[in-house]
Amino acid sequence: MHRRKSARLPAKDASMSDSEKPSLPAADMSEQIVAIAMSADMAAFETLFKEYAPRIRAYLLKLTRNGQAAEDLMQETMLAIWHKAGQYDPARGPASAWIFTIARNIWIDAWRKQKRPAIDPDDPALRGEPEPDAANLIVQKQDHDALHRALQRLPQEQVDLIRLSFFDEASHSTIAKKLGLPIGTVKSRIRLAFGRLRTTLEEMK
């Protein structure tokens, strides 16, 4: 059964404690990142910090379940943003996604002590250019609210599943245990949920 929701509601199921109270999306920080890159602008950096530090801390707290670690990793994330600001390319996606990937990579590197192989976006061996379509345009033109609106159009249980995928440290097996489902079912539901999100982004064009 799919429940359409018009506003963020607290989850009914106690196992879905990742559902949060309504919280306003953060403001777009692309200008601040460019200012940091161009002129080491401390005021811009403070604005970004005030806007994002509490959210990155919340994200890292979910992943580590350790307040001190969340604070330390958040500080490392902010230092990395300061140093890597020159690498931020607005054409490759919204500032929020860039900030998210930095926090995620710090978590993998410093907390899990693992490597995360990734492409080199400037690699001459890179193949193929994406066809410009709605999902791509939304990501590229930094339509800051589009993802929030698309997520709101998904059934609650699909949003919960995507949320668990991002915030649960131990991935599908833990999710399967939490929901009392076989792991194959969890995987196919995640496929459905993410497929639905992409279709929704296309439809919103």
Place this chain on the structure above:
Amino acid sequence: MNVRHHLREDLIVDYAAGHLSEGWSLAVAAHLAMCAECRKAVAVAEAAGAALVEELTPVAGPEDSWEQLKARLSAEPAPAKAAPVAPPARKPELPEPLRSYLGGDLSDLKWTNLGVAQQILIKTGDKETQARLLKIPAGKPVPEHTHGGRELTLVLKGSFHDEVDSFGPGDIEDADGDLVHQPIAGKDEDCICLAITDAPLKFSSRLLRLVQPLFGI
């Protein structure tokens, strides 16, 4: 030469969330280098992750959190401007991150003979998986190396096919343990692919456990 076999969404979401271990991530990243469509899908997943982070209830930290960060910054140099990178002399055949893992491009590799096929074991810090490069001579069958777990096979050069499907450069096959098939390399050229399997922990026979390290299977 379009990619026809893409990453499944659960891999895309897991990679974007940072939950995939190093070996699986290597196959995902190598496919991404060859497939613009999946690069886009990962970008969407990362933007969705970012949106969900923004919707989290903010958590207040220590009162002096900003002051602490500022103190650390004053001890550090200003952010470095991105330096222009010289383009390489010729276009490499293998994409990053594979070149770094292998220590070179296709022409630099030292293969180990396995009989009908050749392989190179790829070292990762990941105990969960085994990564290798396989070279299967044109028209020959891919050696049997399934063992009941998940297996990702990415074609880098050439092709292979079985009764139902064919896989060319950039195509990734995502096989569960229950898939039984005997793929054959395309007849026009050798097939080079990256294969990631669950680490071989599942053999129950003592004899197999003994010979396993010898063959590196």
